[in-house]
Amino acid sequence: MSFTLTTPSGFWNPLFWVIFLALFGLIAYLIYSRGNPSYKKESDQVRPYLSGNIEPAKEKVQVKAGDIYWGFIEALKGYYKILEAIHTGDIRDYILWYLGVGAIVTFILIGGV
Amino acid sequence: MNGSLFVNFPFIVVALLLALGFYTIGFKRNLIKVIIGVEILEGAVNMFIVALGYVKGGYAPIYTQAPQEAVGKMVLPTPQALTLTSIVIGVAVTALMLAFAVNIYRHYGTLDVTRVRRLRG
Amino acid sequence: MIEHLPALMVALPLFGAFIAPLFKKHYKGVSIWAIFITGISVVLSLLLMKEVVTNGIIMYVFGADKPTLVLPSGYAVPIRIMFEVDAMGAFMAISATLMSFVGAIYSYSHVKKDTGLEKYYALLMLLEAGILGMVLTGDLFNLFVFLEIAGIAGSALVGFRNYRGEASEAGIKYLMVSSVASLMVLFAVGIFYGQYGNLNLAYIAKNVSFNMVDMIALGLLFASFAMKCGAVPMHYWVPDAYTEVPAGINPPLLVATYASLYALFRVSFTLFANVVIDLARVGWIMSILGVLTMFIGVTMALIQKDVKRLMSYHAISQTGYMLLGVGVGLTVLHDPSKLAEFGRDAMAGGVFHIINHIIYKSLLLMTAGALFYVTGTRNLNEMGGLARKMPITTISFMVGAAAISGLPPFNGFASKFLIYETSYRLNPLLTVFAMVTSVLTLASFVKVFASAFLGPPLEKFENKREVPKPMIVAMLILAALCILFGLFPNVVLDKLVYPAVDALINFAQYHSWGGLA
Numbered sequence: 001m002s003f004t005l006t007t008p009s010g011f012w013n014p015l016f017w018v019i020f021l022a023l024f025g026l027i028a029y030l031i032y033s034r035g036n037p038s039y040k041k042e043s044d045q046v047r048p049y050l051s052g053n054i055e056p057a058k059e060k061v062q063v064k065a066g067d068i069y070w071g072f073i074e075a076l077k078g079y080y081k082i083l084e085a086i087h088t089g090d091i092r093d094y095i096l097w098y099l100g101v102g103a104i105v106t107f108i109l110i111g112g113v
Numbered sequence: 114m115n116g117s118l119f120v121n122f123p124f125i126v127v128a129l130l131l132a133l134g135f136y137t138i139g140f141k142r143n144l145i146k147v148i149i150g151v152e153i154l155e156g157a158v159n160m161f162i163v164a165l166g167y168v169k170g171g172y173a174p175i176y177t178q179a180p181q182e183a184v185g186k187m188v189l190p191t192p193q194a195l196t197l198t199s200i201v202i203g204v205a206v207t208a209l210m211l212a213f214a215v216n217i218y219r220h221y222g223t224l225d226v227t228r229v230r231r232l233r234g
Numbered sequence: 235m236i237e238h239l240p241a242l243m244v245a246l247p248l249f250g251a252f253i254a255p256l257f258k259k260h261y262k263g264v265s266i267w268a269i270f271i272t273g274i275s276v277v278l279s280l281l282l283m284k285e286v287v288t289n290g291i292i293m294y295v296f297g298a299d300k301p302t303l304v305l306p307s308g309y310a311v312p313i314r315i316m317f318e319v320d321a322m323g324a325f326m327a328i329s330a331t332l333m334s335f336v337g338a339i340y341s342y343s344h345v346k347k348d349t350g351l352e353k354y355y356a357l358l359m360l361l362e363a364g365i366l367g368m369v370l371t372g373d374l375f376n377l378f379v380f381l382e383i384a385g386i387a388g389s390a391l392v393g394f395r396n397y398r399g400e401a402s403e404a405g406i407k408y409l410m411v412s413s414v415a416s417l418m419v420l421f422a423v424g425i426f427y428g429q430y431g432n433l434n435l436a437y438i439a440k441n442v443s444f445n446m447v448d449m450i451a452l453g454l455l456f457a458s459f460a461m462k463c464g465a466v467p468m469h470y471w472v473p474d475a476y477t478e479v480p481a482g483i484n485p486p487l488l489v490a491t492y493a494s495l496y497a498l499f500r501v502s503f504t505l506f507a508n509v510v511i512d513l514a515r516v517g518w519i520m521s522i523l524g525v526l527t528m529f530i531g532v533t534m535a536l537i538q539k540d541v542k543r544l545m546s547y548h549a550i551s552q553t554g555y556m557l558l559g560v561g562v563g564l565t566v567l568h569d570p571s572k573l574a575e576f577g578r579d580a581m582a583g584g585v586f587h588i589i590n591h592i593i594y595k596s597l598l599l600m601t602a603g604a605l606f607y608v609t610g611t612r613n614l615n616e617m618g619g620l621a622r623k624m625p626i627t628t629i630s631f632m633v634g635a636a637a638i639s640g641l642p643p644f645n646g647f648a649s650k651f652l653i654y655e656t657s658y659r660l661n662p663l664l665t666v667f668a669m670v671t672s673v674l675t676l677a678s679f680v681k682v683f684a685s686a687f688l689g690p691p692l693e694k695f696e697n698k699r700e701v702p703k704p705m706i707v708a709m710l711i712l713a714a715l716c717i718l719f720g721l722f723p724n725v726v727l728d729k730l731v732y733p734a735v736d737a738l739i740n741f742a743q744y745h746s747w748g749g750l751a
Binding site for chain 1 (some may be wrong): 135138140141144147225226229230231232
């Protein structure tokens with residue numbers, strides 16, 4: 001039984017994937033093994049150094065989900081403003097959208113366009 | 114008056130009811146009224162199917178004490194069966210919707226659909 | 235027994251559903267009962283698929299032993315309710331039973347603290363029965379009935395947590411949307427009945443004449459099923475409902491959504507495939523809806539802060555891939571050379587994506603449910619550093635996130651690969667959108683991963699532990715399926731997907747049962 005998936009212009013075989021995984025794992029291990037071995041877990045080495053200030057509580061330094069991709073969302077502000085405004089949460093609008101789309105689809109199908 | 118208007122009369126009513134139903138769903142602010150709109154819509158669809166079931170010159174498919182001339186002229190009772198099923202389903206839908214409406218009133222203190230929208234965005 | 239399989243598929247969950255309330259307060263008993271019944275139906279659906287693949291389309295007639303039996307007066311039309319199971323229906327049935335089973339296992343501990351569980355499980359099995367009926371039936375009115383059953387059961391489950399006002403709000407929204415859509419389906423069915431005097435799908439498909447009234451009916455069916463499967467811009471109910479439903483119900487609810495997608499495909503292929511000119515038009519509408527759906531869905535997902543809502547928006551965007559894949563196939567259905575060249579593979583991609591998506595999105599929504607179970611909140615801003623506390627959930631989440639982003643060797647990769655390649659042949663622009671969507675999908679899951687699982691361990695989660703075993707088992711089953719389907723996509727494609735696709739393409743086969751004129 002062959003496990004090759006042939007698509008119109010390519011193929012996929014899990015064996016190749018495993019071979020490449022092993023190859024890249026080896027490369028990763030080589031990079032890892034050149035690391036500094038003098039690192040100690042149970043010492044002050046693991047604590048962040050903030051110019052001598054006391055480290056703030058973890059809740060304060062955590063990156064919140066709302067802050068991730070801030071720049072992306074800021075750049076597309078106009079787009080998001082419209083999309084959020086469309087999703088009103090009003091049941092009646094859900095049905096009205098359905099009516100609108102249904103009318104357009106029917107119009108196209110009966111040969112209007 | 115010719116016959117065509119009279120024959121099409123149920124379908125005109127169906128169209129009116131459909132329009133009325135969608136208007137009620139789309140433009141009334143009270144949640145109960147919106148639910149009534151769905152009911153009107155259902156009435157329209159049921160009426161449409163029942164109206165389709167009418168065959169000119171056909172007899173109701175009731176075999177007991179059927180007149181002699183009805184033999185071979187009885188209509189298939191499918192549309193009536195469909196409508197009955199649809200009515201039963203409609204009752205279940207309405208009951209569930211009203212139950213939700215009661216619960217919404219309990220938690221939101223209002224049935225105004227413009228204010229029952231914590232889920233959005 | 236084997237010849238009664240189609241009826242058993244629906245009867246078994248119905249039986250289970252009506253027995254369930256008798257358990258009353260024995261919540262443990264009723265959950266084991268639900269797992270038992272849904273487990274058996276998984277076996278039945280696999281048997282059904284085997285039967286369909288070996289022996290072709292199964293016709294099951296209620297109240298007669300042959301579909302060709304006619305009225306005593308000699309009026310030769312199919313008058314009985316029939317189930318017509320082809321490979322596509324069996325494929326959907328496997329998805330439905332599998333997901334109900336996983337959902338039942340997951341619910342065992344996920345909803346333990348809630349009351350009224352006997353009704354919960356009854357509704358779960360009723361939902362399963364509704365979906366199975368939808369995908370197996372060969373009768374338009376029956377389709378409507380099961381659509382309503384699935385809609386009612388589904389919305390009751392969405393509003394299950396009735397101590398939350400939002401749950402009732404989501405419930406009424408889902409119910410309103412699904413009942414209006416079903417009523418319009420019934421209206422379209424009425425139009426067909428009025429013209430052709432019959433409700434049998436195959437019979438109507440054979441006789442349909444594509445006049446204007448028929449096209450209106452097609453438009454109604456198309457719009458209704460598109461709304462029920464969450465195509466943009468009628469997708470608003472999806473995030474509302476998926477967010478509020480208990481996570482154990484998410485898998486069957488997802489399948490309920492795709493049962494509507496199945497109905498959409500069934501209507502466009504089986505009922506209207508003979509219309510030559512307009513079919514490309516239907517295909518283009520489907521493809522464009524697909525692209526819109528995937529793009530708007532994913533961009534909305536990116537800004538969500540509620541973890542389940544974020545994933546629900548992804549459910550919308552992934553539906554777009556299926557619409558795109560099958561839409562591309564539909565566009566070229568009447569062009570044999572193009573169909574062989576890329577149309578069949580496009581549809582295979584779309585159909586394969588259905589089961590892939592059902593698997594990994596259920597997995598992801600379950601991990602979201604696990605996060606909710608442990609932290610008591612769905613807000614991503616309040617989570618953090620949970621990877622060490624919940625290692626198995628984290629691994630399951632990573633598998634699911636990699637699969638949905640289409641990374642090899644997970645299952646999303648294979649189907650997306652097929653869709654990219656084939657939609658490129660129809661129009662490169664479609665592919666560009668599909669790929670951008672995939673990138674954004676990965677981006678938004680990186681966001682969830684970084685904010686919920688990574689980061690410093692927070693003090694408020696000091697005493698939290700991994701979720702209970704049944705939930706872990708349910709998640710691991712799906713994670714294993716993700717990897718298996720991804721490693722050996724050709725096996726799944728050959729055994730499940732290509733039979734289903736060929737069943738859709740060879741629509742004439744569906745029409746030609748019994749030899750009834």
